[in-house]
Amino acid sequence: MIAKETIDKVFDAARVEEVIGDFVQLKRSGSNFKGLSPFTDERTPSFMVSPVKQIWKDFSSGKGGNVVAFIMEHEHFTYPEAIKYLAKKYGIEVEETEQSNEQKEKAGERESMYLVSEFARTYFKDNLFKTEPGKAIGLSYFKERGFKVETIEAFQLGYCLDQWDAFTKTALDKGYQLEFLEKTGLTIVKGEDRMFDRFKGRVMFPIHSMSGRVLGFGGRILKTDKKAAKYLNSPESEIYHKSKVLYGLYQAKQSIAKEDNCYLVEGYTDVIQFYQSGITNVVASSGTALTPEQIRLVNRLTKNITVLFDGDAAGLRASMRGIDLILEQGMNVKVVTFPEGEDPDSFAASNSPDELQYFLDTNAKDFIQFKASVLVNEAQNDPVKKAETIRDIVHSIGKIPDRIQREVYIQECSRIMDISEEVLFNSLAQLGKKELAEASKKFKKEQKAFEVVRPEQKVEKIDTQQFLERKIIELLLLYGMEEGEFQDLVLKEDDKGELVLEPEVHGAKVFEKIYLDLQQDEVELSNPLFRDVYVHLIEEMHANETFTIESFLNKTAPEIASELSSILMDDEKYNLHNWDKNNIFVKEKKAGMTQLVSETILSLRCHLIDKRVDQLQNEVLKTENGSHEILEEIMNYHQLKKLLSNKLNRVL
Template sequence: MIDQITVDKILDAANILDVVSDFVTLRKRGVNYIGLCPFHDEKTPSFSVSPSKGICKCFSCGKGGSPVHFIMEHEQMSYYEALKYLAKKYNIEIKERELSDEEKQVQSDRESMLIINNFAQEYFTNILFNHVEGRSVGLAYFHERGFRDDIIKKFSLGYSLEQRDALVKEAEKKGFKQEYLIKTGLCLEGQNGYISDRFRGRVIFPVFSLSGKVLAFGGRVLKKSDKLAKYVNSPESEVYHKSNELYGIYQAKQAIVKNDCCFLVEGYTDVLSMHQAGIENVVASSGTSLTPGQIRLIHRFTNNIIVLYDGDAAGIKASLRGIDLILKEGMNIKVVLLPDGDDPDSFSKKQSASSFTEYIKNNEVDFIRFKTNLLLQSAGDDPIKRAALISDIVQSISIIPDSIVRSVYTKECSRLMDINEEVLLREVNKKKFDLLTQKQTPPINTSIEKENKDQETGAETEQNLPETTPETVKEKRKSSPLDSFERTLIRYMVRYGRHILFTVKDENTNENIEWKVIPYIIADLKNDEIEFQHPLYRYMAEVAVKKFEEDSEHLERYFLTHPDENISKLAVDMISEKYQLSKIHTKFQKIDTEEDRLADLVPRALYELKNAIVCQNIKQINDELKKAGKTKDLEKVNSLMSELSTLYEVKAALAKQLGERIVNPS
């Protein structure tokens, strides 16, 4: 058995574009990639790969899925064989064994820590908008910095009260254990056993994982004090390793894929300001040196990085090592120097999305040229310093994996530094040879794993899930007239489970109540005592409800990576979109998406299912009527006619809701 933490490391490392490209030639179309399906003969490409969703699908034969299921299908492997294949590809060590009780406890602790982090984020955000101190101090600070409420809500920003134990008391009231408040770093334990809030009196910046889980927090103090650090961050924990996370990656991943480029900045507010200016493909290293784990996180979505600098020469030189790591990953990197006195935060506040993009286009420089010019300025005419500069540049070029790119950069550096190209080429090849013949060290992935044994990667636990097992959904059954209607509702639950349909006012408390897709569908069906008939849909609905109750933000991912092929393939079908609107359709008017129309679509889907059930019952009673008529059972006939009359009344009421033409039965 492969433990769940390792499984999640494999799933997080597996880039669908990278995996499929090993077997299929792909070309870009919009935000996705297409190619000839490897599972059947075709001349026109119908096989689509979506990097942002992490799935592939053939719209002709229907095959596809997550990276694991693609390998299973293509290489004819079992689920665990495919996991091993991907683990080997990404240098992830697998230890197959039964989990000990201690390891099961660790897994349970991780899930508990993620749940309490989610609670804390909602608590801090609620304080920011609804508490007197939160509004007058925290919200006032964000408004003073020029941030709009939609950006504040988009990044779930918050505020922690000055009171020493406000979070502690609220958490205890909700039934959370102090143990997990301390383990996550939300609270500190004093020598006398007193528990206090770590972030008190600070505005809060939650750090989300790629799958949308709250991993950690950053807090900025608002009072001027020499005794207090300006920023305080969550400590390393079983769910948070800062060297493998980037601030803003959750909000930026789709924009990165769409633009095929990622802006890299330093701080939280840099990210916020750029989003507010309309530039969403941006992430921050949050003041830490760039690490291989962070680079690979970006590499999952694009091959192109643009680093924004504010002109501080000392800061730029300190970050050069991290940029060398980007080159080593085989990525294309460009650098943009912002005007003097500006950082990404202040500069983006002065720009629109178009003017910002135009500035980038006019001022971006490839990294080798940038580094050469920067070091040449400091070396001047000193031959010793110039020799050291050449050695430094050669080192950077030698780590680039693509030989053609290395050759181009060697030629360019020869021109910039006025040195013979052959000399440079010899030195590059020598450095490259030295790298290849050095004593082998563990691959980057492996070393990262050893440093961060319990990296949070969106791990799932199977505990407390519905008793229905994947085996029960494999049972053979005839298709039912209800299947298509049930499927539609399940699709809404999987794709938009936490989407707010509408808000209603409670007549008793006068408070606004938000109805989200999953609870609305389940409550409506329960009200009419309707259950899903298809075992596959019934299982998925039960899991969706459980995950919603646990505040899980990654329902799509759970089903896409499910070991049962029936479930994962169905999930792929539900979130795949065969066609994309051309930009011309949205140039002159806003086109409502399915998500925009959910408040109409979800209730209608429920009415359609009920109507199908009524029609099914009417057919069944008509069949029974025929049998009763043949036996001349008058009492049975009268009873069935009464039921039939009631059903037709219900059908008429449903028809009004559905806008259908009503045909009265004769």
């Protein structure tokens, strides 16, 4: 259990734009920030962060909330874990009690796998620094590679003892369940009694999520064994999907956003050696072929990727597919190749940080220059092969979604390959037609496989009452504590004995005006969520003179906070920014606050009158001769509706 004082400290210290900025590249948009959604695959930013209200909203997925809700949603943390993560980020001490065996058993499957992985990371690290075999074998190997102790600590490297079941036995003794040791792949189970450690005798590289959670491991064998793989990775599991993870991203994310560039390498030691040389904006695909999911992880932080290849010619050809994938995601890609026989790890180890940075800066080529240099060397003086090379480059240009960028690259290709732009544009157009035809053919084939019955498209009707109730919550959140001059309508008889509405002006806070008007009409909100929020808002505003949206959201449940964030950020979504620079002065929404409040309440009254009249009319139809009292009540309601409509300037 975390103390309330600690939670309050976390909320006071945590800034939503700082925390989300670790996961998403945010750009200023008026008083807010915008970025690409971390929850969906989108090209146009629809993810908004409000530093003033300390909330966020993802319009592509509908998710939203406060800073804790983001960490819970993005990292699949529980509420206490999200608080602990933020406390660690902001240097706030949290008193933790060790989990009992009973608590470990109650944890969900996914959480249990995380707990096991965290334990394994600590165990392997302790082996490396605190056991004789770990120091003699594991630590010696890392030091031979040139890794300093602080680098080893930064990447939480470790060592698995060269014993069949040392890790498994220790984990079981500590109360961790064999089921989750097996599901994470840390333990291999053969039959009822046989179980052994997957990473026996290997140095360990923990693979982290973007927030630092351990998802899996990579292990390198140190002794010569032709039957054993040099590198071994954790198997796919509920928490570890290789295609969606980049090694080193946890350590590199802030540097990538700051430098606005990401270096992409192949292996663990490439990342670590670069990091130690001061190039900290580097990640690895961990030996797997690059995937769109991995590219999108980088795309949240920067639009620029520099791919680093070693001098192996066969590897270069195979790696070109990754370049096309990067281009498809609308990103800018450059390529650096190292001298033959060198890779990023060896080159960084044998050169000073300044020399490494200079090499990267001076050898970075755009993808056309890179492809041309590799493919032209293969083609030499063969015209047919040269034509194939040009087609290959045009095919890559065709992957770029932005038309202007495509045209610029066509011009560049024309200059480098000495061929007319017209021919290249025609080739690009033919390629587009071919891909369109293939897509159409595939679609028709799928249509024949099963007939899709298209349902009639129905236009969704707007629920007026839900809309108005939502508006009342919005007004309370935005202006609840604001003072205003309100014009109340008091029903009186004039000299002729007819009912008229006479205006009376008085000052009040917005929440008081709304509360008293709804109370007078005995109106209760129909939506359960809005009703609950309304009651809590009124109570908080009555009791607390220093009420703030931020403090209110921090006390509400995540699902309610998400809905309230939607209401608040919908208001922000259509704000106009910087119009005054062009001498266009737009009236602020707050300037019409009192009118908006009064009109919303009047509209709700009119709507409820309509509903009541409908009910009364149905009652009249059910009686044989009608009812004089009911008809009279209907007439009175019509008269009241007419008066309210006049006030709203509506024609009945």
